[in-house]
Amino acid sequence: MNKRKVRALYLGVVGLANIGGWIYLLALNLIILDKTGSVLAVTGLYIIKPFASMLIGPWAGSMIDRVSTKHLMIFLDIIRAILVASLLFVDSLWVIYLLVLFIQMAGAIFETSSFTYMTLLLPEEDRNKFNAVLTFVHSGAFVTGPFLAGILFMLAPLEFSLVINVLIFICCGIWTIFLPNILNTIPEVKKHLHVKEVREDWYAVWNFSKKYLSFFFIYMTFQGTMLVTAALDSTEVAFAKEVLLLTDAAYGSLVSIAGLGFLLGAICTNLLVRFLSAKAMMGVGTFFVASGYFIYSLSTSYFAASIGFFALSFSLSIANTGFMTYIQSRIHSNMMGRITSLYEMISSFVQIVTVLLFGLVASLVSVKVVVIGGSILMLLGSCYLILITWRISKTRGFEAL
Structure with a gap:
């Protein structure tokens, strides 16, 4: 084939x-x-x-x-x-x-x-x-x-x-x-996985993270910004109904606009990959996702909310494509599973805490405060991501394994 x-x-x-x-x-x-x-x-x-x-x-x-x-x-x-x-x-x-x-x-x-x-x-x-x-x-x-x-x-x-x-x-x-069989093995592979090997793998990921600390910060900054998005999603319906006073039909149309944004963003991404690097797509895409959520958080009408929804969903494709390409170029394939699994474990813990925290604050204060505060956090995170990737691009000390 x-x-x-x-x-x-x-x-x-x-x-x-x-x-x-x-x-x-x-x-x-x-x-x-x-x-x-x-x-x-x-x-x-x-x-x-x-x-x-x-x-x-x-x-x-x-x-x-x-x-x-x-x-x-x-x-x-x-x-x-x-x-x-x-x-x-x-x-x-x-x-x-x-x-x-x-x-x-x-x-x-x-x-x-x-x-x-x-x-x-x-x-x-x-x-x-x-x-x-x-x-x-x-x-x-x-x-x-x-x-x-x-x-x-x-x-x-x-x-x-x-x-x-x-x-x-x-x-x-x-x-x-029917896909080709591609073996992904590491040295001294054994038939059974023991606790000793798992512990050694933790140390390998720890050493990788210390050696390539900038990569760790980039990975976690991107994931952290996207985790705020996931946490805000849990308040999305309440914000639309209680703050924007939208009907069920109007909220459903907002979701449809988001779907259209995803689709058009993916089409645009296929054009942008010819001109932009993975770091640029990741940084710029994340910034516009955060900007879209910020517009949505400050909106007082359906029209403004739809602009924010479209902007954030359109930009997600750009950000995710840049992120995937960037980490593929920075992690050797024989460590891809171990590094991404342990990093995702950290991200998942933060996600659970963030969702619960946002839900608690929304119940004690207001949904609007949570959404505005979360969108500001996303903007700060995206700006830091752009800054750190720009600074790394000016040095030669960070190379793929």
């Missing part, structure tokens, strides 16, 4: 899996709401994902860097298909939460494995363009997934959407079989 077909197949797997993820998420939200009648029970789903990343962070990267990422991806697709199918036969909320936790753990390992596989698959000079196309695929799934979910919800019971999701995971696993 030639390179073009391999890349198209990989994009097809990722795109289909993302569409399935949206169908699964929306269906599960409605199923839990129907079973419990509690909005708080639905909110619990959004804490599970970062918690799952924290659980797998200490050890998943050690496994990913020692196995064939292709076969691991196939295995995880099968496991997720079985776990989603199991949701059809349980009624207890806590059992559903437990299954969702395992699904999210498998998904978090899959994301890191898939990213590592992609890094191994692509030569460095092709990564920027490919990441732009990948961002377009993610944006397309963001639009297509909820649209298909809405059609399924109208035509069949909610449980049928989970059946479709099971079939999607099975199809992704089958398609992955």
